[in-house]
């Protein structure tokens with residue numbers, strides 16, 4: 001496919017180096033390429049920084065923390081508000097960067113920028129609401145109260161699927177609480193992180209408060225340094241459960257506070273009393289957000305046997321209307337996948353389901369005429385509950401429809417996994433909705449809608465999908481520690 005080269009209004013957003021202790025570090029003995037996944041054209045060459053740079057960033061962040069933690073909540077709120085405003089002034093440029101490095105359609109990328117910015121706005125408002133408690137201890141001559149204090153320097157490790165939003169919902173909470181941050185973006189999508197660092201500098205964050213370090217070849221070493229450094233007090237990670245387990249082990253030597261947003265395997269449950277058209281449209285929104293590369297994407301779609309064929313037919317009609325193409329092409333509704341491994345995983349799940357007796361509804365498959373990472377969605381129906389997709393997150397455009405008969409049976413299927421991030425239920429019967437929502441072992445249950453993510457709600461999982469909550473009134477808590485102050489031996493009350 002011919003490349004689409006974006007034109008930027010604000011070319012300063014395109015950075016050429018990491019951002020460490022207030023300095024843009026553009027040179028390093030080694031470099032790595034960032035490519036447009038739609039064309040494999042090189043779009044940037046960045047320094048593949050040595051591990052010493054992570055130490056520099058941590059030192060800078062630790063030094064900045066000494067004064068930043070003493071800023072007033074109001075002052076931090078103003079900085080976050082500035083950053084929100086700057087993101088909103090640059091929505092289209094930031095969205096072009098996301099599309100260019102990640103491949104998602106431009107309209108989706110615009111949505112991501114607004115979603116990402118909303119976390120800075122939200123935390124500008126939450127920064128001033130870090131309340132403590134007052135306590136009357138059992139000892140009558142003591143009084144106690146608690147204050148929330150920032151935990152310290154935070155190491156933030158992010159994936160490529162939301163190059164901007166996965167950073168902002170961590171960094172927003174951290175900076176609101178009074179922490180400083182060292183961010184390691186995925187090397188496939190570092191440009192969005194660097195644009196955020198540029199805007200954070202413009203917003204007025206002090207030197208050392210916001211750092212971005214870069215590497216394509218030394219990611220595990222960067223992770224190890226962040227996890228083992230005694231100066232880093234918290235690791236916040238979004239990514240796979242496997243990497244989460246490595247980081248958790250590595251962090252044990254320093255007893256770090258951790259927040260982990262890990263893999264999902266979201267079930268969708270459609271009962272026969274659902275508004276079927278609504279259920280189809282909303283399932284599609286969930287399944288094909290980021291072309292299936294979202295941790296809360298529908299992975300297994302359980303449809304009551306009585307309606308599975310009409311559900312499949314309606315779904316096929318909507319899926320066949322997708323326009324797959326380069327994300328920067330205005331006609332495109334859905335872009336490409338991040339890389340060939342992502343496609344191979346889709347193919348493996350499709351092959352397995354077909355071998356186990358699934359029926360083809362939309363064949364889908366690779367679209368080599370568009371580029372190496374393009375894949376048209378596959379929809380299979382009557383997928384057996386034994387198929388791989390039931391157990392393993394596809395993270396791509398394979399829509400697996402699995403029949404069920406009873407509520408008890410489907411809740412059993414839904415919970416038969418080590419993961420527990422999001423789930424979806426469609427029914428017009430409030431008893432059904434409530435019973436199933438309570439029984440599902442996931443951190444988030446979305447009823448009669450396929451899109452629920454926003455800054456106002458607590459986002460996070462249970463089981464091996466991780467722990468900690470991002471966004472909402474709870475998000476900031478993860479970046480603070482509670483200190484109890486007791487005043488003792490007070491005189492007898494008057």
Ligand SMILES: NC(=O)c1ccc[n+]([C@@H]2O[C@H](COP(=O)([O-])OP(=O)(O)OC[C@H]3O[C@@H](n4cnc5c(N)ncnc54)[C@H](O)[C@@H]3O)[C@@H](O)[C@H]2O)c1
Nearest residue numbers: 158159160185186219220223239240243261262263264295
């Ligand atoms: N729960 C959530 O909020 C959420 C959000 C997005 C993605 N995810 C999950 O992430 C996975 C897809 O993303 P991915 O393939 O990029 O995940 P991944 O775990 O391979 O990578 C995530 C990040 O960790 C880095 N990384 C990899 N190995 C590392 C190591 N040893 N030390 C330190 N950093 C390391 C990567 O470079 C990347 O930046 C899926 O499982 C998806 O469900 C979860």
Ligand SMILES: O=CCCC(=O)O
Nearest residue numbers: 161162294295296453
């Ligand atoms: O991929 C994970 C994050 C998706 C979301 O925030 O809705």
